[in-house]
Amino acid sequence: MxxxxxxxxxxxxxxxxxxxxxxxxxxxxxxxxxxxxxxxxxxxxxxxxxxxxxxxxxxxxxxxxxxxxxxxxxxxxxxxxxxxxQVPLKDGAREFVEYCRANGIRLGIATSNSRQLVENVMSVHGILDYFDTIVTGCDVEKGKPAPDVYLEAARQCRVDPERCLVFEDIIPGIMAGKAAGMKVCAVADEYSRHQEQEKRHLSDYFIKDYLDIMEKI
Structure with a gap:
């Protein structure tokens, strides 16, 4: 991956x-x-x-x-x-973010949420400074499933889209990452459990949580 x-x-x-x-x-x-x-x-x-x-x-x-x-x-x-x-990180997320940072992999957040809430929750968990960029749907012309937010995040990270890996839990987000020409890993989430088969079909990879990745790298 x-x-x-x-x-x-x-x-x-x-x-x-x-x-x-x-x-x-x-x-x-x-x-x-x-x-x-x-x-x-x-x-x-x-x-x-x-x-x-x-x-x-x-x-x-x-x-x-x-x-x-x-x-x-x-x-x-x-x-x-x-x-x-009330909002915890996904299991293994901190360890994976730290792994990426230690190995020179740039990090970005591309979200439909507000910048204030992104910065709040990342600060609470002590990982805000690990990220090179935060792009919200309000920063671009079209929200997901359009690729705009992911293309802008790649641009700000100064990385070609084909060398980006996206983590997404909802189908419009998976479609946005794929439309941007990126590899996409679907993340299991209780909210979208009924769509799991479609998420697996649309994405390149699927994980239960980030511990799945940390066990293999």
Whole structure:
């Protein structure tokens, strides 16, 4: 898996940290302010959207009176404590990140989440400084499954896309990495367990967690 790889690019939620369930809690709480029940399948509909795209989607679909910037600010505030105290790294993730850093492999995060929350959770776990770049869906024209966020992360790492390895837990993210011309490793996550066979089919590799890699290198 690591042969001819000069940069490793991680999605954040569900790929590097166990946080996918938290966003469902936030959606329930946020929509509850407006007495709107959480629609069935909402998480699937917004998969891969950037933070701004998701806020615009909520505003339009649910007729939220606040503007998009206020919606994002509210979500960041609601998620801040959860990301600080309730979001662990995936098993073996710290060891793998340290291995990459020690072996001269550049590291990047390419996420649909907000920069504030990425920096928060990486700082909490003491690994923020290991990363060469953080690119969010709001930094590029199109969110996943478009390849924009991964191509920009590779550019900022100064590494050709074909020498990048992507870790992703959701299908739009896997598609984004493949569309960018990168190798993609799918990561198991409880949130997307029902899609495991499709994830295996679309990706180059599949891991349960990063201990799977550390046992082999």
């Amino acid at each position: 690591m042969k001819d790889i000069d940069a490793v690019l991680f999605d954040l939620d569900g790929s590097l940290v166990d946080s996918m369930g938290i966003w469902k809690e936030i959606d329930v709480e946020y929509l509850g302010r407006y007495h709107i029940p959480l629609p069935e399948g909402l998480q699937g509909e917004i998969e891969g959207m950037s933070f701004s795209e998701t806020a615009s989607y909520f505003k339009e679909r649910f007729c939220i009176p606040e503007d998009v910037d206020q919606i994002k600010e509210d979500w960041n505030r609601m998620a801040w404590d959860k990301y600080t105290h």
